[in-house]
Amino acid sequence: MHSVDHRFVELLPTPLERGVLYISGAHDIVAHLCLCGCGNEVVTPLGPAGWVLRYDGRVSLSPSIGNGALPCKSHYVIQGSRVHWLSKMTEDQHHRAQARDRDAVRGLNPTRLGRAKRLFTSLLRRGRV
Template sequence: MIVRHKFVELMPDIIEDGVLYISLDYGTVIHNCACGCGSEVNTPLSPTGWKMIYNGEVVTLKPSVGNWSYDCKSHYWITDGKIEWAATWNDDKIKKIRIVEEDEREMFYKNKNPILVDIEVNKKENSKEKLTKNKWWLWRVFCGD
């Protein structure tokens, strides 16, 4: 199966099958599940999430897309604008991979983001320092608080 790509600012209300909608402004790629179940798949681009490669003609999305939360549980790669089906994973393997991914995210943001380290130190010391708009946004995005 071949997929087209469209660079957009905002995602459209209707997602067409076989199209990857890419918003660089919002760092996300959305498409309908390749199995045809109709589920909308959101793959956020981030240092610890998906990466998108555009060579001027076609798009590759890494790592694989595993729709473990959907009934279809489809698993595929999007490489050079083509769907490549991957092996199905059982629930035990999915749980293990999710734990590894969460640990990797936690370590990345804990060790690689000096703004968050500064915020965490200030929070622990009960600092009354007012967070700037950018620091507050980063805190909400990465720490969920």
């Protein structure tokens, strides 16, 4: 896959459509099926401890999306609705990314941390994570 479409939604649809980024401002998340084609759902939280979304008619997400926890180990950047493929994520890269994520969450104020926990719990209950 070399490009993606996007849809602004309040709630994530079931099932997700391949090649579409679902952007929920109400829940500060972007969700999509892994762009390698493996079919796994990828949810990227937005905000200080997550990804940054840029929208100018096209969608950009940063930092890169590394699916080190998935069997495919895919790793890519979405910039201007284009997919830029990177080398598969290594075990070391995956562990470093997890450590950065934990450090970022620890740096959140209690209100944002509580919101992030509630969102994650909600996604778990819906079988999305």
